[in-house]
Amino acid sequence: MKKFKLIPVFLIFVGLMSSCEDTIMDWEEVPEENQVTTAELPLELAEKISRYEPLKTYTDVVLGVGIVMDLYVNDAAYRALVNENYDDATVGYAMKHGAMVNNQGQINFGPVDNFIALTNEAGLDVYGHTLVWHANQNANYLNSLIAPTIIPGTSGGNILDLSTLKDGSLNGWEKNGTVTVAADEGLAAGSRAVKFEAATPANYYDLQFRSPLNTSIVAGHTYEISFYVRSDNSGNGKVTFRGLDNNYPYKDWYGSGASDNFATTSEWKQVKFTVSDFKTEGGQLQPFGIDFNFGYGSNINYYVDVNTLSLVDLDAETEVVNLITNSDFENASLNPWSGYGNGSSRSVSAQGAGYSSDYAMVLTNPVVANSYSAQQVFEFPTALESGVAHTISFYIKSDVAASLEVELQSPDYSADYSGAINTTTNWTQVVRTITPSTTDRTKFIFDFGASAATFYIDDIVLTTGEIAAGSETIIIEKTDEEKAELIGAAMEDWMSQMLTHYKSDVHAWDVVNEPMKEGGNLRDGNVTDPANDDFYWVKYLGKDYAVTAFKLARQYGNPDDVLFINDYNLESSLAKLDGLIEYTNYIESQGAEVDGIGTQMHISLNTSRDNIVQMFQKLAASGKLIKVSELDVRLGTASPTMQQLLDQSAMYQFVVDSFREIIPASQQYGITLWNLSDKANEHEFWLPEESPNVFDTNFGRKPAYKGVADGLAGRDVSEDFSGELVD
Structure with a gap:
């Protein structure tokens, strides 16, 4: 680096004084070869930085920036600064599962499509961040897929006496054909079901189960009958009665037309309907009974869940005195709450x-x-x-x-x-x-x-x-196998849609983000206090969740897409780095392809430089493409001193120098700086009250700008600057 000396420029004064009242002053110039030109005067740091070219000018690797998508779309100055200085942009939040997927699992592509239209216009690439992560998920939707099935109880007391069914006998109930009570065949784990074995019945009533006759029916009331039913093969069932004006009613089971039977499959199905036409003879209400008929088909087993079998009087008067008024809010008001x-x-x-x-x-x-x-x-x-x-x-x-x-x-x-x-x-x-x-x-x-x-x-x-x-x-928990199937399908749905929709626009992705614990073990999802938007795919899909993710990324994306696994604190925990490299090797041993490893590098002035060097050495030895994916250098304050700014610049340059010197050129994918500037609206959720970036709150270049540029260029770019004023 050329060092400038500050030499005063003297114009020589020769004074000849002949008398007090006659002073003659002559000026003599210094010879030209002894003059100090303005080019030799020291350039102030701010003036030097102002003369630098845009950052991407100084490198052939991909130089990226993490951005707030709404700011890029709506703030012209912000967008212009991104476009001028960087090759690609990584959206900090807006392309994640939590931002794009609603509670019904539908993806809203609109906002990101608008953003990508602007980047295409500017010639700016977009880096996909991120496909499979445990944070920033629509956890409500994903958890709803594996939530237990809740079958609410009846709204009133059950008139049917189920005690002999629940204890495994059929006392008081009549049967025709092979009808038993089967343990562990009901809806809920360990519950009972009435089992009907249809071998070769000739008529629907050849396989029948009849309730005891009930004499407590109230004339003029409406009664609801409901139960859950399934069969091991596709079949049909029919409900008939005793004690109605029409004991063989046609029920519209299918939603159109008249039919007196209902279809059954291997999935539990609720059958629910009402009756009110109770028969009276000689002024006396006739006893009422329900008959369940499954004499359809051959070699089919039918199951009626015991706990959901009910007969409820919908018009029964309650004797409960409720001390709370407006308890059901049917007046669409909260008054007097x-x-x-x-x-x-x-x-x-x-x-x-x-x-x-x-x-x-x-x-x-x-x-x-x-x-x-x-x-x-x-x-x-x-x-x-x-x-x-x-x-x-x-x-x-x-x-x-x-x-x-x-x-x-x-x-x-x-x-x-x-x-x-x-x-x-x-x-x-x-x-x-x-x-x-x-x-x-x-x-x-x-x-x-x-x-x-x-x-x-x-x-x-x-x-x-x-x-x-x-x-x-009744609460029915899904099995581990059912949960794995549902979550696996949700992962494929999300990834396939994202990769297909942005196939022409995004050619590099963080496929799996932050899979490791600090000690180097794989996360398992067993956390005591997850955030509201946390969802751990690994908890349901196991160690191979990342194998599946990388296979899906290759299946649905472009053949030449660059696919990364990404994590943080790799410079502070070399054990975590070792674990990540080991896991990457495991993923590939299972037939998936991982192109690169991303190291986030959210660091400070106190981060160990020796660790940074060792991290890059280990990453280089992996043979993978290497990306510094989220680099920032925090100072612990939003009002740094000049010394802190100079130290920040030096740390940025050290990271970039180390990347260039240690990672072989064939493995250098690129470097992404995390956030454009120190403006507060970029740091609402990440490092608030901080100053970690290379542009200040007014989009001015900080000393860190010079550090990054010099690191990318591999030299002090300003050594070529002269002191001549430039426009």
């Missing part, structure tokens, strides 16, 4: 979103705090009776797995509590008993501040009597 706290909100749901009716109460808590930091309150006109057990019942679901509790409170805020109530994305009935400990309990309260979630609540009952809970809700 009120609430407050934690920035929470409360509303009535859209029509049709209630549990058993049109509306439900909707409570939303934005952030996690104490349970009582967000409350919804119902005040009683008089205090509840102390020492008397009060039963609380309601139906509830939430948009994510969450929890809340209920309490009976006094004006001085003392209370009796229910304890934590866990909620899921499926409607569940909650029943709790609380006994007021004093005579001044005047409020019923939902405490919902413990989870960042939206709760839907319906059919609230508070009573000192019995709750007519109906039959028990």
